[in-house]
Amino acid sequence: MTLPLYGTASLSAGFSSDKARSVIRLRAVDSIGERHASDFGLVKTPEELKRAAESNWSSIFVVSDSSIQNEFSESFERQLILVPRKFDYLGDGDVLGFDHSSRKFRTLFRRNSAHNSLLVTERCNNYCLMCSQPPKDVDDRWILNEIKESLSLISPETRALTFTGGETLSDWEDFIGVLRQCRDRLPATSLQVLTNGRAFANSQIVDAWRDIEHPNLMAAIPVYASVDSTHDYIVQAKGAFDETVLGILKLKDRGQRVEIRVVLHALTAPIIAETCQWIARNMPFVDHVALMGLENTGFAVANDAMLWIDPMDYRDELARAVDLLAAAGVNVSVYNLPKCVLSRSVWPHALQSISDWKNGFVDECDRCYERKTCSGFFTTGRPRFSRGVHAITS
Amino acid sequence: MRHMPPAAKDLSPSPVTIAVDLDSSIQSLEALDAAAYRLIGTATCQIDRVANRYVCHLLASTSPQRRGVLTPDDLKERFLNLVADENLRARVAGKTEGVRNVILALAFGSLAANQKDAG
């Protein structure tokens, strides 16, 4: 089941037209403590509606399928949003972005999730064949502003935040400003930034990154091959490999943390042992390597014929790749692949990594001994299952 | 004088020697020297210039420990392989001298300390 993170409100009131969007935070109606101007009481039942009025909530966010229009006009002076029941997962501390005219909203942050991801832009200077978030050439700099607004609403107890895109460094100055704000407002939150790393080939940018002096910041950068032409083809950008590798070298030169990611599909999986051998030999100083099963969404669907490979068909190469990196002392994890398609030698490195909102299992998994520690599957896009999926019962 | 058979048989093997000649207009002397260097201990090599040829006189070294006899053809093949390899090395060096110096400078030169653009 894929959690719907986007939607349209059935009803809204009290939103002026001089601002296009608002960032709002949901609070339980009984919650104590200071109320931020952006806080909305979260109402899911008639009892909560009553308590909201009693607690003097001037703005409320109602999750309900029924029409309750009449009950509001008197009690609530400021703002109202009504959304259908399917958004029942929303809870106290969650942050949303809301478009006044269209009534469209999107979840920016969920407090009880371990996988909070902030999309920074849809623009990108690569065009990966398997991109799960296909690039758009639009002026969406308003997104960074919305993120800035959200930062003061996000709980400082949040353990981790991921920034994703598009290419997160598209507006690098503005984005680095956001990271600086994270350092100040959320000092205990570790940050992971997904980026193609090409911007770091520019010393000015990598120096600015270093100067953030964030206590726990990791750049997660894809490298798909040990050969420029292969990598460039996969990301559909000539010169990308050279810039990306140079970027990684400059980041490490400045003592910054780097993770290398490799998405596994028909173009990268058959050569994964060679790629990892190259990483082990040339860049053993990276902080982590993540080898990732393919999410069959976005461009991956369009290029399915070229990209689909059954994980059973690269199982041995993957085991060898993990072994090569581990032998060189490099931290390596395998993401997004269920344990039944992995060699046992890889199991200690297999992490549960699929974001909760798009993570699922199949019926077969009910009988499986390893289910509790297994990645499961993506529920997004057009899931394709390996012929090797089976319950592990011994 | 009657022919007298030798009083004793000369048991020392006849020295293995062969001459190899190459066109001096396309073969560099440096490569020949380098090949000759690698043969030290196996054979001596004396290089003469005759008209437009280099004539290399190879004489296999004798040694009590040497096992197996190097035939003249073996020696010639060995030498020619070494010369071919040295010619190849010269080609590689010619094409890579520049970038080699750049890399050494990056590794050990003051550029390495300067973070501005060298990385």
Added chain:
Amino acid sequence: MARFLAPEAFSAATEAISLLPFNFERTGTQQYLVANMVGDFIRLTEDEINKLIDLRATPGDGLYEKAYSAHLITGSNQQAQRQLLALRLRSRMSFLQQATPLHIFVVTLRCEHSCPYCQVSRQSTDRSRFDMSEETAMRALDIAFASPASRIKIEFQGGEPLLNFSLINTIVSTAKVRSASLGKKVDFVIASNLALLDDVVLDFCKSNDILLSTSLDGPADLHNKNRPRPGANSHELATTGIRRAREVLGPDRIGALMTTTEASLDRVDEIIDEYLQLGLDGIFLRPLSPFGFAIKTKQFQKYDAKKWLSFYERGLRRVLEINRQGTPFREFYAALILTRMLSDRPIGYVDLRSPAGIGLGALVYNYDGSVFASDEGRMLAETGDNAFRLGNVDRDTYESLVLSDKLIDAISSSLTQCAPECSTCVYESHCGADPVYHHATQGDALGIKPLSAFCARQKGIMGLLLDILENSPEDAAILRRWVS
């Protein structure tokens, strides 16, 4: 509608590719072993190597991919590979930043053994004029602590160093105080035959964290033949000492080294088993030292190399077998070479470096205050050859010793990076200069490598290791685990 470009759109034109520096060696008919600027190995056919040099390689042909990954070719306008090679080269050479980590103190020449190959003159135990004086020791410490290294190792040798135990005591306590005040770290090793190992010595080693190193040439008859001593019980004393030391100090606080002699060459299995039985975690299969024998003709040395290489190969394979049977056990020289071949981490071993490790890696302070560039250099002096005597603790400072013309000449003239054959050798990145050996056997620091047993041994070992890494997966996995 998304538009994707075909692979051909991402190839570079021939003019846009450049060759990167590499060395090679012909290994068979039309077969070459190739090494890039940092020593990564790749095998190419003659056809491939010619194509490469002509830059006739295109993405998709297999050769381009092989060559690009191995840093044999790059894009003419690219930067990453050049930076990567520079970075790796800098790592590999970073041992230069820690000049002279090893300081050997020959605290006495006295010894009660009479090993035939020992070039150190044997003086009987009651002549204390062959002991190092405290004054000399203190001056030597001044020099040792003047070296730039942030961590130094002081190794006590002799003769039998425990015969001058009181001086060892003094040196250790002084060194500890000195290092603390300078913010440096200091480690200690005593290289002893263990005949004099008692509780006093063991307590001392334990409380001061001192490592012990001893000689164990093999089973009793072999060891005792090599190391005669009144009582003929050198082996027994060594093994008893090893067991005791393991018990009191811990299993990783005592190591053993073997000296290889002619008699060892046919008995490598027994020697290894001897080490195994004592619970030691590995063995260092050392070459025959030229210093114990008369100088031989050059060819004979090379013949020695062949014989020694079969000894070594047999020993290495025995060690691998032991590992396959479930006991972790290393051959330490292979481990050093493998660390060079499979990583860019600099190794602490000073005897396989270019620039050579003489002086820059180690200094030896003899009992009489004379300072040598290496232990072998000191052994040479015992035969009257002072080529590697750099000075004296009374007259010299660290700088004057290490910057002396004698040392600089020996180091610069023996650089493998500039030497004929070495500079183009496929193994050069993993090898080193041995100026003392070549001086002793050929009369000059560089030596003519085709005549050098050192060279023949190095090539033999590296060829053997490569063969195992490429062709024997189970053994290759064992070898990879030895990389530190």
